[in-house]
Amino acid sequence: MQRTSFSEQHCSVARTLDIIGEWWSLMILRDIFYGVHRFETLLAQLGISRKVLTQRLQRLTEEKILRKVQYQANPPRYEYRLTARGLDLLPVLLSIMRWGDRWLTEEGQIPVEFVHSECGQVTTPKLVCAQCGGELTARNLSPRPGPGAAQEEIESMCAASRNPKLFK
């Protein structure tokens, strides 16, 4: 796929999707979060091809999202565990799940619930501002170039966008 330098080089959405932005990668990570760690079990559970599962696990391991841990010596057998970097993808998966629960699921028919051990309740995830604790919505956020933005991208986005609050 053709990708512009804007997409590829100076956008954290693009960079992240380059690694995890593929249907199967996120489904594999979902199952590993659920506690499924071994190749053959993932294979059976996901209904994925052996080739694709091998490729995706290799990529996720190269990107240090998963690490291989030996669980049997003779013959050597490995399982896949989430690294700190991988565990930190939980908000991505939970945000995707919450959206599907809200918009693609019949009222009350949520397939998987998460109990939050801090309060003991079935949780509904909410994205808030770490600075003030207020909820983050499309209505109360204004994007602007950060220290890592390239000048030509700033100009390009300013010209393209009709969001009056954008890139001032």
Place this chain on the structure above:
Amino acid sequence: MQRTSFSEQHCSVARTLDIIGEWWSLMILRDIFYGVHRFETLLAQLGISRKVLTQRLQRLTEEKILRKVQYQANPPRYEYRLTARGLDLLPVLLSIMRWGDRWLTEEGQIPVEFVHSECGQVTTPKLVCAQCGGELTARNLSPRPGPGAAQEEIESMCAASRNPKLFK
């Protein structure tokens, strides 16, 4: 791609990824969140092919994530706006961006910042429990079948998972 009934029918991650789980769809949504609404501008901005952009916009419109709004009568011209369902995808995009900012970006070199109008600060998104306000992490959440889970899937996941807290 082959997908099992578990993936396809009773999982909000799978259902959501069926709609938005494609690199370009999320990049298109990112630009529309940034205020880019018109076909030709998205085309130029994203460096995407005309065919793929057309297909993705059509799918996102069919799924009621975007709506077409006429902005010119003669000849008729349309732009793409986020629906309530689309605006509610912001936590997905922000979670993806936050992860990339943290793990794929050099210290201090964040490409895009978001100012939160409620507190006026550059925000760092944080996923919390809507019930108690505590942060949600891989360490303090236990998945379990919800009302919409199918019995055979529960049994299958219980057998597959080695997470002691899972699906008790």
